Amino acid sequence: MEKLSIVVPCYNEEATIPIFYRTVEKIRNQINAEVEYCFIDDGSKDKTLSILRDLNKKSDAVHYISFSRNFGKEAALYAGLKMAKGDYVVTMDVDLQDPPALLPKMWNILHESDYDCVATRRITRRGDPPIRSFCARLFYKIINRLSDTEIVDGARDYRMMTRQMVNAVIQDGEYNRFSKGIFSWVGFHTKWLAYENVERSAGETKWSFWKLFKYSIEGILAYTTVPLYLSSVMGILMCGVSFIALVFIVIRALLYGDPAAGWPSLVCIITLLGGLILLALGIMGLYIAKIYLETKKRQIFIVREER
Known part of the structure; x- marks a missing residue:
């Protein structure tokens, strides 16, 4: 049986991990594959690591890596992709803003078509502050005007990839990482799924306006001169x-x-x-x-x- 690896970065997510795990388990039997969880504890200061340890003891399908400190989501995604052993790999957030209900559809598309990746994009930003939504749309317009690497407006890190594409992403071992750009730069045939914005299941976002601004600058510098x-x-x-x-x-x-x-x-x-x-x-x-x-x-x- 084929294996699907679910890569999930976590930073101070003690409230969301149990909800995420129960939600994915409910739809797990809709995917004709062996499923493994690859949680990455990005130097959390709450009980995230303890919860991951408990899940690991209860299920052989749950694996985790804990960083020595907070290295950021980009590092966590890279670590998760290197950790994943599946024939297919999906990256998603633990706060359920990336709807697990789309997983069976993404799996079926990859098996019924010639696509190498099924990616998601938000078509609405309901729940986000207006200034953040405006700046996000402005960022996508600017980077697509300046760069030859297209970044789809509203693109999420929530995507399911074949092993071939995952290997290509891993081989790009640059220190200053911007995953949305890397996923686009490596190429491969990508199918986009649109969905409306979903608010967090619990906890608070770790992305302040300043962090998002710095992240946007990283993206522009990484993919255009x-x-x-x-x-x-x-x-x-x-x-x-x-x-x-x-x-x-x-x-x-x-x-x-x-x-x-x-x-x-x-x-x-x-x-x-x-x-x-x-x-x-x-x-x-x-x-x-x-x-x-x-x-x-x-x-x-x-x-x-x-x-």
């Missing part, structure tokens, strides 16, 4: 503007003399140029920082306990 080109273009444009202004000043001085007035506009121009220079340096600095982290070749995660 257009910001570097834009900084160069801004530099060229400002050189052109400066040259035109210089010609204007020389002609004005020849025709009307050289009055001392005009220092406020001069201060504004200097401030503008200084801001553009700092912006360009900041963009280059972000890319250099990514290069620095990659060259250090640090471990993406460190395992403290594994069962």
Whole structure:
């Protein structure tokens, strides 16, 4: 019988893990496969690890990895994919915002068609703050304009993949990971399933607005160098503007003399140029920082306990 591995990152999810496990178990018999659970405890500070230990003792299908500290969801996803032994692997959140009821449908699509992956996307953001929904839509528009790697609007990490695709993702061992981009970059035939937003079953989200903003910057830097080109273009444009202004000043001085007035506009121009220079340096600095982290070749995660 084929095996399906369910990869589930967890960070301070003591309230949601039992609910998630019971929910998936109810629909487990609808999937004609041996199912294994691969929970990743991302350095939780609550009773997440204790609950995973209990589930592991009760069921041979439950396995887990516990990190030495919090390494982030991207590291947890990577660890889960490396841990999974199934012929098919599905990644999903433990808070039930990724509906387990879609699992049988995803399984059937992969077996009845030529797709390598079945991915999900939210078509509504009901329950999210308006500002967060607006910024999320703006992020997808920006990254798809700047990058050759398409990121589908509303795409979730909830997807079921063949072993071939999983192996391709694992081989991409970069330190600065952006899974949505990696899943798209490796290619393969993907079927998209749309669903309406589902709120958490319990607990609180770990994604603040600032964390989401930083994550969006990571995605843009990981899959496009257009910001570097834009900084160069801004530099060229400002050189052109400066040259035109210089010609204007020389002609004005020849025709009307050289009055001392005009220092406020001069201060504004200097401030503008200084801001553009700092912006360009900041963009280059972000890319250099990514290069620095990659060259250090640090471990993406460190395992403290594994069962």
